Amino acid sequence: MNAPQTAAQAMAAAAARLRAAGVPDPARDARVLLAHAARIEASRVTLIAPEDLAPEIAERYEQLIALRAIRVPVSHLIGEREFYGRRFKVSGDVLDPRPETECLIEAALAEPFSRVLDLGLGSGCILVTLLAEQADATGVGVDLSEAACLQASANAVLHRVEPRAEILQSDWFSAVDGRFDLIVSNPPYIALDEMPDLSDEVRGHEPEMALTDGGDGLGAYRILAAQLGGHLAPQGRVFLEIGPTQGAAVSDLLLSAGLKEVRTIQDLDGRDRVVCGRGCDENAS
Template identity: 70%
Template sequence: MSAPTAAQAMAAAAARLRAAGVPDPARDARILLAHAASVDAARVTLIAPEEIAPEIAERFEQLIALRAVRVPVSQLIGSRGFYGRDFRISRDVLDPRPETETLIELALSAPFERALDLGTGSGCILVTLLAERRTATGVGADLSEAACLQASANAVLHEVAARAEVIQSDWFDKVEGRFDLILSNPPYLAATEMADVAPELRDHEPAMALTDGLDGLSVYRIIADQAQGYLTAEGRVLVEIGWQQGDAVCAIFRDAGWAGVTLAHDLDGRPRVVCADTPA
């Protein structure tokens, strides 16, 4: 009996993933076969008519089995694209999301020389900003030592390590100096929401990056209360939010005395980033 072709293997894998409730199973099957075969995902169609080698079939089977229990694709292949760059990813950090690119666009819309990324995780925000602004420097802070190592590795990968300092810190605790830009994509899910999130998040991404264990707003209160002590006179604060949190987070910043509090939307038209100028 001959081995299945790559196309047949992908079709069978997609059916298996679909039965497991995986969103967009055909795409995931294609990406994982490309990874198993060590080819670019765009070239999978070129090998589709060919019989799949036994060692590739075995690797592919292992990857599909893990994806079927909802391990994220980025963790299986070890990387995720974000703002035109690939970032190394592990289960120790949050998987970069396309909606976070809204935060990047807003950050790049005005000049800055020094940035602080609170809860840096993979470092995708800080590293992207430094890669886009070749004269800027910045600090990434995270409570997780594993996340700090991941962020440092991504800074090296994208050749910004000389301008990026990664520190282990509980939000502002170990941060020193002042910054033109303070950014954060904090844990904004309320504890009560965690049961309803996708298994990829709930079971395979770090809980501390997803929820504060409370109402999902506690980190915004910390940033609103303390950021002014770390911001330059013309500095800005940008925080990503859950799409239903716009009014609440804006109110937190206004109540803390911030001026120029505005709400920006992502490409889907959902509230995504709260921007605040220096306190009034």
């Protein structure tokens, strides 16, 4: 039998193994996965560093590191990902919530809203966050994937917004009724010829239908722009997450659909990330 290792020794060995496998930020992942194996908060890892790992923890840790070395995302191994200060349950059925999407949240929260529609809601991180931050609002979230709808529903329950959230399986607007003063979406925007450039974590473990439209990456925006008018309240706002090269094309689609005040918002890295616009007055021609 192998001699017992301290938590510090095991973590160092795991980081070296992940580094050799080409995993980005191996020390961070080794730490997070050790905390998960030991069922403690990551901030407490230093407290157990001098201690020998119990055999059951060492075995769990070995399994987690082996999976991470073949690029299974950390979020899938621990079953959650943080977004806008909250933890969301995730799986291979939905896109991981990403920090760049938080700029959509910030922009949407700049004005109050009463009824929000999230198109292609995935994990539900956008809809649930907006409802959690705007306590008197109600919302509808739709996704073509039944598994995504179930994941989003679980997150709505987790963050106690489920009485105000209606989650529907729908092909974009097909099952949606009524009008909304806020419409948001993070649709599949990666062009098919860009897919090979994605990381192994994304390409191999996140749902392809949530990543690409199988074409030029603008297919979803064409559908959304064409149908927004039937569901956007007068003066209602629209926020669409985009790829960093799509700002001009998506802006043109919204302008052609009759939206006004169309502009592009950059993320914290200075890349175009969200295109937004506003609906016209009810009596506008």
